[in-house]
Amino acid sequence: MTEIRRFDLAGQQDPSAIVDMLTDRFGLQLLGEEQVTRIVIDTADNRIAAAGGVLEVRRSADGFGSGSLIWTCDGTQRLRIRLSGTEVPTTLSDIGDSHQAEELIGIAGTRPLVAASANRSGLFSFGKLDDEDKTVVRVLLDCSSTLDGSSSTNTIEVQSRRGYDEEYRILLKELSKRLKTGKSLVATAPTATAPAAPGAGFNSASQAWREALRSMAEVMNSTFTGMLAGDDNEFLHDFRIGVRRTRVLLHEAEGVIADERRLHFADEFKWLGEITTPTRDADVHLDYFSVMAAGLLGKAEGDLAPLRELLLERQVACRTQMLADMRSERRTRFATEWSTFLADDQAWSLSLDDPLVDATKPAFTVIADRARTVWRHVQHDGRLITDESIPTDLHDLRKEAKRLRYLLESFAPQFHAKSLKLVKKSLRSMQDVLGEFQDAEVQATTLAVMAEELVARGTAAPTILAIERTVEHLAVRSLNAREQFSARFNDFDSRSTRRAFKRLTQLPESSR
């Protein structure tokens, strides 16, 4: 896997001087350069960044051409698509159906994309070549400035190449020495930063939790207005994910945040979840109705019209109640209280004699410890699932699995990226079938209740029969998901995934 180290250099330095220094002093070969404008885009909750990637629109700085959409992950370009127009894409709907496009869509889904940053860059690529003229270490110099030119940064990114670790270490050592002494360049940080290195990032658990909670608060804030407007139900979905992740973080923050506050906040977020659930459920039922009407039931589409009316009626009623709750004094007061808490340095300040046992500990130690505990729960509960297990058991396992995934994703920069990817892939695969099972069960129960209501209203028999057929179809989906569970769980519980998880939660020797 590619390891990446970045050196942030003081701005305002002449890029050509840096280029000369890299070629003359470090023997690097300049392989290419380009002047571009770059617009980094991501979902409101930064899913692409959380998965260790960057999605950007890159155009030639002279303004010619429509540019390319580039997805880079772990220092490797995974996808490059020539854009047909000059607009920045707002969704991933037009990126094709290649394996990589599907992978990216798997991360960001159909969520709206927003611009996270924009700058103008001079990109210089260098290689440390061996005696076969093969690049054994890759170095990128990014001389960026904001579009209005008000500030600039120069960053050197050193990328290892697989199979050439020794060469990478040697160059890194030389560069670190030079940048530390500041002989010809001044590093803004005393040492190189390593965003992808396990255990790197924040100093204490308290800081790590604060950053993770802040990031979730940003997600909720950025989706709040859209959620109230109701034009796109993905806003509500994203808002709820923000709420759920925050709840997991608070649940796992024992010993990091004082219990009195933590439990109070946890209650309030639980309430936020509860007041949004009926509307989300109504949205999901309507979405599912569209799927049914689109062909699952063929000729029965017209028969389902009364059901659609009932679903819409429900959705309007739920939304009205949710909007009232969202505008209530309790919600407004809590929003202020929460943002004040996150912004209050005093509330997060630490001392060595702090009664909070984990707050001052290194972040990675605490996070890894919590992840191990949740992992054990998932493993334990999963191993108990049999063909006879009741749906609640599978639902409980699904909740535990979500808890683990949220925890891993919230602190993703702390973990070894490749191991994280492996673990998440296996976890997600298991969650998919658990989700499919749960969705089918819930839909079937809801439809059965609605059928009863429609009978009470005197709705014609064809509608009820069409609903029954849908419930039968859902039973098949549920059964299929259940049959797939064992294979997916076995993969999650396999030796290779366990080994990846162990690597994930172990500090590298160099950091111990």
Place this chain on the structure above:
Amino acid sequence: MKVLATYNIKGGVGKTATAVNLAHVAAMQGNRVLVWDLDPQGAATFYFRVKPKVKGGGHALTSGDRELSDAVKATDFDNLDIVPADFSYRHFDSFLDEERKPLARLRKILDSIRGDYDYVFLDCAPSISLTSESIFRAADALLVPIIPTPLSIRTFDQLDAFIDDNPSIVRKLRMLGFFSMADNHKRLHRDLLKELRVARPDLLMTRIPAATDIERMGVHRQPVTAFARGGQSARAYNDLWEEILTRL
């Protein structure tokens, strides 16, 4: 992960050029690709400017003393890695023969990297041996370059017959033959191509021309799809890859 082996009993038919260029095309599309240069001559390794050396040699890989992933080297291209050739591969048959299930061994070794790559290209040495048979077991498809000459066609038919006659060795394998080094200036090539298009509809439609830029891969030490990407040869490899994808 799909395993594709560029193979022919005959040498000098364009196996390595096929493996190197198709791997590059697949990687440029964003797929994670590995080339394993199984030919002790190490031409694919040379094209990618990698040193032809595997720590512990081929024996360490077949015996399991060394993981295949530990032998992987990045090439200069994104998403494209290589397991370099090693001169010890000339004894690959005997290395496999030491193992309990020699035919299944290569597949087992490849299983260890199954999640890491979308496509693995095995660039094979020209022969028919225990190594070839274990490649037939491990691969999903054989990419067989055929020079449009009667002798090459005969060799392809021999291979085809071997695969049909040995279901105990070959369990699932697609034979994807295509014309390579086709020279329009040669009447024999023109006539045979015309004739075989009708007689052998199972062969792929795309043909790789006999071209100087493919020969120049050794000078540039790069795939032709990298240093002459707009040229006729690069276009042919792109078309070939697209056609192969429809058959996988």
